[in-house]
Amino acid sequence: MTTGCTLADQDQLEELGTVESEGKRAGATTTSGPTCSSTTDYMADANNCGTCGNVCGSGLCYSGVCADATAGHVFAIGHGYATSNRALDKLLGNAVFMNERAPVRVLAYAGTAPATLVSGTNAAIDRQATARGRTWQRTQVTSSADVAFNLPNADVFLVYAQPQQDSTYLNYLGDEWGLYLQQFTRRGGIVVVLDTASTNAGTPEVLTRTGLMTLGGRTTLTGNAFVGVAEDAGAARMPMMFATSNSVAWAPSSWTNVINSDAGQAMVVHRAIY
Secondary structure (H helix, E strand, C coil): CCCCCCHHHHHHHHHHCCCCCHHHHCCCCCCCCCCCCCCCCCCCCCCCCCCCCCCCCCCCEECCEECCCCCEEEEEECECCCCCCHHHHHHHHHHHCCCCCCCEEEEEECCCCCHHHHHHHHHHHHHHHHHHCCCEEEEEECCCHHHHHHHHHCCEEEECCCCCCCHHHHHHHHHHHHHHHHHHHHCCCEEEEECCCCCCCCCCHHHHHHCCCCCCCCEECCCEEEECCCCCHHHCCCCCEEECCCEEEECCCCCEEEEEECCCCEEEEEEEEC
16 A cells, blocks of 8 residues: 655655745745845935835935935025015915925024024914914924934925025035935925025025025015916915015026016025926
8 A cells, every 4th residue: 555645744854855845836936135236326226225125116216315206395485574464474384384294394494593583484384384274393403414414304494584694604504405405305305495685695595505496686575476377386375466575586587486576576486396
């Protein structure tokens, strides 16, 4: 009488390598971790972005950081918020609350901004949060070195208007923050830079050195402002014309000039980064 192997016998033979396991007979393979080599470009490889095996869902890797499927945004707003009105509040609210997180995490750089501009800006965001049924969480820093450390945990990077800072230092900030802000916007972050009349060339100089936006020809805005591109998110719920106060505007830019002056200058400029 012929007898076959028992299950116990087969298990023992498999351990000795004499009999193939069911999985091997079915063509199953054993998976292992990601394989990288000395030629892997961690700065641009979407399958190994920043580190071996870090796969970008968007398929895009910039400087070792995955680009988010959501566009990043840069706003330059020619108002410092020492004073405000409902329309000016909405301009700031449209930029900050474009992010849908609850609460929106705002990293705010105060630098040498006067207390009236800081408190006025915060109050405007508070009013917009209440009006929209939204919440926000502010991390406020005064040292430029704290920006890079806190950006990974922020949705919005806000720069209060810096009328007391000289242009040389504003350019230095752009150099210091350049790579970090490029990465931040590539993963869907929102940058909002405010400005007001001053002896420097304008707080948005920090954007010039980062490569995110270049504005020039700043003048003090007199009279009213009006919506230039109604379909832009920065103009949502805005009246077509509204009064300004202590505001500034720039020469028309190559990006979206959302809000314009009577003379055709740009008070709010928006750039989407994909």
